[in-house]
Amino acid sequence: MTHLGLFxxxxxxxxxxxxxxxxxxxxxxxxxxxxxxxSDITIGLNMALENLKRQVGHSVLxxxxxxxxxxxxxxxxxxxxxxxEMTSRAAHFAALGxxxxxxxxxxxxxxxxxxxxxxxxxPDVILLAGGxxxxxxxxxxxxxxxxxxxxxxxxxxxAGNREARTEIEQILSNAEIEMVVTDNxxxxxxxxxxxxxxxxxRNVFLNHIVHAKGIDRASTFVRVVxxxxxxxxxxAKVLAEGAKGVPGIGDLVLVDVGGATTDIHSxxxxxxxxxxxxxxxxxxxxxxxxxxxxxxxRHNAESILTAVGDSELAVHSTVSSDRVKKYVREVAxxxxxxxxxxxxxxxxxxxxxxxxxxxITRHAGRLDVVYTAVGQSVVQYGKDLSQAHALIGTGGVxxxxxxxxxxxxxxxxxKRPSDGxxxxxxxxxxxxxxxxxxxxxxxxxxxDRPKAAILAKKCLRVV
Amino acid sequence: xxxxxxVTGVIGSDTHIVGNRIIAIxxxxxxxxxxxxxxxxxAEEFIKAAVETAADxxxxxxxxxxxxxxxxxxxDMCIEAGLNDILLYVGGNLVVGKHDxxxxxxxxxxxxxxxxxxxxxxPSDFIPQLVQDLETRxxxxxxx
Numbered sequence: 001m002t003h004l005g006l007f008x009x010x011x012x013x014x015x016x017x018x019x020x021x022x023x024x025x026x027x028x029x030x031x032x033x034x035x036x037x038x039s040d041i042t043i044g045l046n047m048a049l050e051n052l053k054r055q056v057g058h059s060v061l062x063x064x065x066x067x068x069x070x071x072x073x074x075x076x077x078x079x080x081x082x083x084x085e086m087t088s089r090a091a092h093f094a095a096l097g098x099x100x101x102x103x104x105x106x107x108x109x110x111x112x113x114x115x116x117x118x119x120x121x122x123p124d125v126i127l128l129a130g131g132x133x134x135x136x137x138x139x140x141x142x143x144x145x146x147x148x149x150x151x152x153x154x155x156x157x158x159a160g161n162r163e164a165r166t167e168i169e170q171i172l173s174n175a176e177i178e179m180v181v182t183d184n185x186x187x188x189x190x191x192x193x194x195x196x197x198x199x200x201x202r203n204v205f206l207n208h209i210v211h212a213k214g215i216d217r218a219s220t221f222v223r224v225v226x227x228x229x230x231x232x233x234x235x236a237k238v239l240a241e242g243a244k245g246v247p248g249i250g251d252l253v254l255v256d257v258g259g260a261t262t263d264i265h266s267x268x269x270x271x272x273x274x275x276x277x278x279x280x281x282x283x284x285x286x287x288x289x290x291x292x293x294x295x296x297x298r299h300n301a302e303s304i305l306t307a308v309g310d311s312e313l314a315v316h317s318t319v320s321s322d323r324v325k326k327y328v329r330e331v332a333x334x335x336x337x338x339x340x341x342x343x344x345x346x347x348x349x350x351x352x353x354x355x356x357x358x359x360i361t362r363h364a365g366r367l368d369v370v371y372t373a374v375g376q377s378v379v380q381y382g383k384d385l386s387q388a389h390a391l392i393g394t395g396g397v398x399x400x401x402x403x404x405x406x407x408x409x410x411x412x413x414x415k416r417p418s419d420g421x422x423x424x425x426x427x428x429x430x431x432x433x434x435x436x437x438x439x440x441x442x443x444x445x446x447x448d449r450p451k452a453a454i455l456a457k458k459c460l461r462v463v
Numbered sequence: 464x465x466x467x468x469x470v471t472g473v474i475g476s477d478t479h480i481v482g483n484r485i486i487a488i489x490x491x492x493x494x495x496x497x498x499x500x501x502x503x504x505x506a507e508e509f510i511k512a513a514v515e516t517a518a519d520x521x522x523x524x525x526x527x528x529x530x531x532x533x534x535x536x537x538x539d540m541c542i543e544a545g546l547n548d549i550l551l552y553v554g555g556n557l558v559v560g561k562h563d564x565x566x567x568x569x570x571x572x573x574x575x576x577x578x579x580x581x582x583x584x585x586p587s588d589f590i591p592q593l594v595q596d597l598e599t600r601x602x603x604x605x606x607x
Contacts, residue, residue, distance in 0.1 A: 083511045134468070134496060135516035189470075189498045189512045278503060370503060372476045373527040379503060 004060055006052075007440040008045065008067035008222050009231070010215060011035055012074070013259075013336050015044035018440050019056045022064065025454045027437055029055035037071040041218050065221060066443040070228035072213040075205055078104040078123040081185075082130035082139050087160065089282055090185035091129040094159065094194035096289045098201035099230030100125070110143050115150040123154055124209050127197060128168075131161030133187045144168045148175040155204050159185045159197040180204060190282050202226060231442030232256060232394065233265050233289055238441060239392075239456040240267035243449035249457070250389035253363075253425055254438075255356055255413055257395045259298035259335050262355045264363040264413075265289050270383030270423075277367065277378045284383045290363045295355040297348055297397065298335050301328045308354040316350035319343055324350070339400075349405055352397045353412045360413040360424055367421040380423070386415065388425040392460065394433035406432045407463040431460040467597055470513045471522040472500030475533035479526040482555065486522060489586030493594075506537055510544050519597055520550035523576075528559035531570065538575025548604060550596055552589070554580030 005020040012035055019029040031054075033047030053060065077100035081088030088107040095102045103121045106114050118126075126147065130140035140160040147156065148171055155178035158168050165181055172179045180203065183196040210216045210224050218224070226234070232254070242248030251268030266288045272279055294303045305313060305328045310321040317324060327347050331337045339345040365382025391410050398406045407430055415424040437459040445452035469490055473483050480502040487499045498516050500508060509521050521541075525533060534553060541549055553576045558567055564581045571579035577596060580589055 083515050086511055086515045130515075132498075132516045135518075136514060137517070186515070189500070189516060278501075280503065281508075370476045372478050372503075373529075374478060377476070377478055377503060 004056075004062050005064035005066070005444065006062035006222065007443050008048075008065075008218075009228055009439055010037065010041060010045075010067060010069040010071040010218070010224070011228065012071055015041075015048045017045070017048040017052045018437060019052055019060075019062070020440060020444070020455065022448075022451065025451050025458065027435055027440070027455075030435070031055065035071055037214060041071065041215055042221070045218055045221065064447065065223060066446065067218065067222040067224045068226050068228040068231040068439060068443055069210070069215050069224050071215060074101040074229075075099060075201075075209060075227045076101050076103050076121070076124045077127060077201070078102070078106065078118060078121055079127045080106045080110060080129065080143055081160075082108060082136055086189070086282060087129045087131065087186045090192055090194060091127050091159065091197070093192065093285050093288070094185050094197035095127050095201065096291060097194055097233065097285055097287055098198045098205075099227030099233065099289075100201065101291065109139055110146050115146065118150070118152065124212070125154055125201060125204050126152065126156045127201065128156055128158050129160040129185045131164065131184075132189060133162040133184050135161055137161045137164040137167075140164050141167050141171070144171045148172065148177065152177070155179065155208055157182065157197060157200045157204060159183065159200070162187070178208065186282070192283050192285060194285060202230070225443060225446055228439060229263060229289065229291075231439040232263070233287055233442070234445050235438040235442035235452070235456050236265045236267050236392075237287055238445045238449055238452045239438075243453040246450050246453040246457075248453065251387065252390040252392060253360075253385055253388045253413065253428065254392045254394060255360070255410070257352045257355055257393075257397050258296055260293070260296040260300055262292045262295040262359040263289060264292075264359050266363065266383060266385055266388070268383075268385070268388060270365065270385060272380050273384050273387050274378075277380050279380050281381055284365070288363070288383060290359070292355070292359045292362060295359055297351050297355070298331050298337060300332075301351055302332050304328075304351050304354050304358075307358060313347070313350045313354065316353055317343075317346040319347055323347075345401065348397055349401060349409065352409055356409060356412045361419075361422060365423045367423065369421075382423070384423040386423050386426045388428045390431060391425050391428035392431045392433060392438075394436065394438050396436075398432040399434060399436050403432075403461070403463040410463065430463050432463050433459045434461040435459055466496065467519040468496040468498065468516050469520050469522055470498045470500065470509055470516065470518045471524070472504035472509060473502045473524045473526070474504055474506060474509070475525065475527075475529055476503060477525055477527045477529070477533075478502045479524075482526065483524040486524065486586055489590065493590050506533060506540060509537075510540050510546065513541070513546055513549060514544055518546075518549060520552060520593065523551070523553040524555050525553065525557055526555040528556055530555065530557035534571065534574060534576070548600060550593075550600060551576045552578045552580070552593065554584055554589070556582050
């Protein structure tokens, strides 16, 4: 009989713990400790647990104990494909969907310069794609050889042309490189097939990376089941689709603004919402995640400032330009900084608003009018989010601000007149993840989907 | 049966898809692997698809009279993309107005297409030619 669940997020700054009553499906306590993965991950965990037990009782036993991790740099990946808009793009989608931090994307034959870059990036895992099934095999085979001669030691996931598999297996196994061979991320032109690669990445994460990073020291107490971004993505999925006996809320977009990155997740097929629109290019994933590595409220506050200018931030925060510039410089080197005054809160708000505007513009698809001999045709590139039912904000900036400000932040992700042909959400219901509990629902979804759906819905507050 | 891969589609801002569908079906029935890109296909996409699929030939359809403009530089783009030995065929209503076919054909051959076909061409008219051209090319390249 299961009563209590413990859910842990091993982050890069904090170790966050949440206790859930699994009968009533309610969050009953939460506490955090520092991230101590550099020395011993269990130290921070025990500190958090001490705090948590003060809330829920010292004698409690947790029947379910699951964790996700973005500690020790997260899951750093490099993807390699053939044509940038085709297999390279498909491989990138697969890695992002598996919760990875993609630090390098390579296409065509990898060069000596690429190899130098690759060594500098020192990825945890490489995803090697290229060629449709039965298509180009020479480039992926050659790239496998290059990786071997460059003395790459990390595990490699091979998800390219089926006909090149045997040869690549031989090349990598001769070099004693850890590998997983799985289905092609793009088996034919403009057909995306990223689930097998996502699953392979997750397995490599669990079987190798968790150990290599010292996260498995916590394994006697909690089971690490996925990278943190995947937990959020899984929560979005179960929320959109629902589960047995629990209706879903439909297609949705989820915005997660952090210190270093701004992530957008969307659930839905994103096909044209009007029949006369023609889709072009590689279809995008049903579960799509994008990570804007240049947009964040701390490490990357300066690049937001550069992108939008100090006057815009000054207007949104009603603070002087000079004060904004000074604040941005200060927080850029202080990852865990928490605003101390109403003025600082407003500056974080302005930074977040700009980050969200840029990130959703990059995530959403767009329409393009083509003039043909028989009149106009409308072509769609990327995902149509215009009909999304819900738009959800998660992360500190949503939880810390008033409902009114959270609402304004989410409106920045919706379609405005100046967006023209961009396919952003048009009239979604706006929610915030008030208890910051969606990742918990994502973890719970691995063992009990209906309860995960209930928990995820309980996290949402309409704003 | 051949195992050649053919990339086909309608180039440029052209929505006339029916004829190209018939070509794709006929090629499949003749035993080719067919990569069908549909209508409104930019020249670049033909080439990118040919790279990923290691295609043996690209068949370009154009029915709205702008073919000459859309196909300009097509062979050069193939060479840039490393597709040195690919066969290029083009067919349809390639130019606006009434023109002597042989001058139109010459124009496209000079642009680097291996074959050009006038309106009204049936699949049975060009498929045997395609097979023959591919066999000749493979022999020249020393492939089996």
